[in-house]
Amino acid sequence: MPEILKGTEVAKALRAELEVEAQTLKARGVQPCGCLIRVGERADDIQYENGAAATFEKLGIRVEKRSFASDVSQDELIFAIDKINADPLIHGVLIFQPLPNHLDARAIRNRLLPCKDVDGMTDLSTIGVYRNEPIGYAPCTAQACIELLDHYKIDVAGKNAVVIGRSNIVGKPLSLLLLHRNATVTLCHSKTRNLREVCKAADILFAAIGRARMIDSDYVSSGQTVIDVGINVLKDGTVCGDVNFDSVAPIVARLTPVPRGVGSITTTVLAKNILSAAGRTL
Ligand code: NDP
Secondary structure (H helix, E strand, C coil): CCEECCHHHHHHHHHHHHHHHHHHHHHCCCCCEEEEEEECCCHHHHHHHHHHHHHHHHHCCEEEEEEECCCCCHHHHHHHHHHHHHCCCCCEEEECCCCCCCCCHHHHHHHCCHHHECCCCCHHHHHHHHHCCCCCCCCHHHHHHHHHHHHCCCCCCCCEEEEECCCCCCHHHHHHHHHHCCCEEEEECCCCCCHHHHHHCCCEEEECCCCCCCECHHHCCCCCEEEECCCEECCCCCEECCECHHHHCCCCCEECCCCCCHHHCHHHHHHHHHHHHHHCCC
């Protein structure tokens, strides 16, 4: 059986560090605060909002929730973001996406100051990830993969890292974060030829596809580390990843579970970024 890389363990260790960091900030007169902006009443947004708020509060981070009706106007939302940008007591902001179609999502995202952009949604944060400069922050899920590697002391330098999925929030930023750590990165997508062979040649394989249990024993080889970013909810309510755990487990060296994998780390990374943003104000 492979070593199981548990996201829950990573999040626990990270939270212990963050509690100390929050206390240190408070001792220096800074009460860290994160703001969650939600438009509409999507059940998964509300669930994530509640989970994130609970994590923040446990760490001593104040939470401000701002919710708007699904028919909120562009002007009203921009006005609210401007107020939050100008509020020195709010350090980090998450805007739930996707926004309703009548809104200009790009304009709204980019209205946020990059220094408060703790989930890497502004174009300036993207430039920071691209150039490896601390302008804003990387998207939390991509950063969660890096936290997992760090926790388990998995050095990617010189290794072949294969990322399946090229979305702006996971695959693309993750491939850049790995490149900055000197991995040799191959970024795959739905048009990649010979995907199985490409995956088999990886030292570290990341699956961020959104296809339940697609990566099975045909895609992996012995000695590999396999990190499953996928979160898929099946018709019967079962949650599973993009990797077929039972099929690859007898072959690979290290493997993340779903649930209790990468997804367990994301809100803690958000909290980490809020504390970092609060620290940058000192
Ligand atoms: P997207 O749908 O935005 O992107 C999926 C990517 O997978 C695309 O680049 C697509 O290629 C590629 N792809 C789809 N089918 C195939 C295939 N058959 N072979 C190779 N590549 C394929 O998804 P996200 O990036 O938003 O999410 C990916 C997964 O990660 C999902 O399961 C999602 O639930 C999960 N997720 C988990 C989070 C967490 O906290 N752990 C947070 C966010 C997402 P192409 O570009 O060519 O279409």
